[in-house]
Amino acid sequence: MEEVLIVGAGFAGATTARCLADAGHPVRVIDRRPHLAGNAFDLPDAAGVLIHQYGPHIFHTNSEKVFTWLSRFTAWRDYEHRVLAQVDGQLLPIPINRTTINRLYGLDLDEAGVTAFLEKVREPREPLKTSEDVVLNSVGRDLCDKFFRGYTRKQWGLDLSELSAGVAARIPTRSNDDDRYFTDRFQAMPQDGYTRMFERMLDHPRIRVELGIDFEALRDTAPRRFTVYTGPIDAYFGHRFGPLPYRSLRFEHEHLPATAQVQTVGTVNFPNQHAYTRITEFKHLTGQAHPGTSVVREYPCADGDPYYPIPRPDNEALFKRYEALAEVEPDVHFIGRLAQYRYYNMDQVVAAALSLAERLAGLYPAPSAP
Ligand code: FAD
Structure with missing residues (x-):
């Protein structure tokens, strides 16, 4: 047969x-x-901390059908991802929200105040052809340069103005205090990891x-x-x-013994410093209890495995x-x-x-x- x-x-x-x-x-x-498990492959590192070999994978979906189907092969651990960006010496929420604006500029705006602030600083663009158009149109030049331009240059090796609009359109801006990276209905991590879920599948x-x-x-x-x-x-x-051109990544994994936690959230972005874009600490994602902790730094590069079209x-x-x-x-x-x-x-x-x-x-x- x-x-x-x-x-x-x-x-x-x-x-x-x-x-x-x-x-x-x-x-x-x-x-x-x-x-x-492809790029979602996870495994315990030498110290026994569950890590994602090809960079952090956070599961989120609005599709009940997808979530129900995968639930045949795994139990889940609730997890809402949060990201901070290191900007002007502070760690600020990204996506940009009310806290980001108030702390960056030393203001005390309410939601309506943030909306009015963004309306004042944005540079309206029509049509929205590139990612630069999208970002300037929504948050203006200062926030664009502080949060997006450097990160994009590292991530893609291109200026925002050289990237299609769709890339930046993925990033929302909020006037409230919601600091979750995703807002999907289902946000959870496979309880025993991705690889175990694939073994059962x-x-x-x-x-x-x-x-x-x-x-x-x-x-x-x-x-x-x-x-x-x-x-x-x-x-x-x-x-x-x-x-077909791809952007690749080099992952630098590190285990820190006898350190329960190194950062307060799962991922910290570095838009304007270092050759790496971000550091992820896996124990936030997995909820694992361990006396040490493991992190990964992501260095974007032109050559290597194909990761991002x-x-x-x-x-x-x-x-x-x-x-x-x-x-x-x-x-x-x-x-x-x-x-x-x-x-x-x-x-x-x-x-x-x-x-x-x-x-x-x-x-x-x-x-x-x-
Ligand atoms: P893959 O996972 O790449 O699987 C394809 C498989 O095919 C690979 O194992 C490869 O070895 C194999 N293969 C290729 N060619 C051959 C060949 N010639 N012969 C035999 N085998 C071959 N998505 C999210 O939802 N949340 C996230 O947080 C998230 N984070 C990500 C972080 C990074 C750094 C990256 C790169 C991606 C992330 N993604 C995330 C996207 C996620 O990785 C993909 O959606 C998912 O891996 C796609 O599955 P796939 O089966 O299409 O591809």
């Missing part, structure tokens, strides 16, 4: 694999890395998993009914139109050329952040994979009854 081949054991691959197996398909999942009699195997090693030989590909779309097509119109146009090839590739289905060249949050990838699996179940009847 021919298997479905799934390339990649991250959220896209594992969700599709489990749905297809539940529907009666035998499934083979491969990943070139030696572990499950892929623990199914119709799923076999092989790690440390690259698709290229078996693309011409593996018998399969159809393929779900979650790797980079340009690599699948031999980079024939040239590589660079959102510029020319890159989107290049992706569209690959997408046109993907649409006519017989019996191969492309999904996930690398195959769709999109910055997707985890919940968006799960939602897309659940929809794809439903579509595939209609296209390819299962060989055995579930």
Whole structure:
């Protein structure tokens, strides 16, 4: 009986694999890395603190469907992420809120006062084409330069004015005191970590998993009914139109023994100092009790693993050329952040994979009854 081949054991691959197996398909999942969970992979470090190897992953969603589906494989720990930014010698809430404005400028504004303040300092722009347009239009030049310009330059290696509007449109500004980084309905971390959740997702009699195997090693030989590909779309097509540009990150992990806590919130951003963008302390995210603590610093860089698609119109146009090839590739289905060249949050990838699996179940009847 021919298997479905799934390339990649991250959220896209594992969700599709489990749905297809539940529907009666035998499934083979491969990943070139030696572990499950893709970029959400977590593990205890040498001191026993649970860390996220590829940077902090905070789960949040407004989709009840996604949250309920994942809840089959994990219990949750409630967690609302909070971030402070080091600006002008102070640690201030980001997204910018009433506290940020009052403490930065030594004011005592109420909500209406903050709204009026922002109205006074903003630089109205029309149309909003770049991220600089979006930020200036909403908070004006001083807040833009203090909180966003330096961070963006480090993160993307580009000025705000060189980035599509969509990047900055993700960041809200608040006139109230809400200092949560996300406002989604469901905000929680998998109780036993992401990797454990993936182990349960892929623990199914119709799923076999092989790690440390690259698709290229078996693309011409593996018998399969159809393929779900979650790797980079340009690599699948031999980079024939040239590589899709990505921004990468170098992660510097550190364990601090006999230190219960080093910062008051999960993440501190450094928009204007250091080569790294932010420091995350994992125990805030996981709630783990441990006499020491572990942190990660993120250094953005041009070369390395592909992490963030660079959102510029020319890159989107290049992706569209690959997408046109993907649409006519017989019996191969492309999904996930690398195959769709999109910055997707985890919940968006799960939602897309659940929809794809439903579509595939209609296209390819299962060989055995579930
Ligand atoms: P991946 O997790 O990248 O999985 C793809 C898998 O395919 C990888 O394991 C890879 O090894 C494998 N693969 C690729 N090519 C091949 C090949 N040729 N052969 C075999 N295997 C292959 N999202 C949130 O919701 N909240 C967050 O807080 C958050 N933080 C993030 C922080 C960072 C630093 C980054 C980079 C991303 C963050 N994300 C976050 C996004 C999140 O990582 C993605 O949404 C999620 O990982 C996407 O899952 P995926 O399966 O599409 O991709």
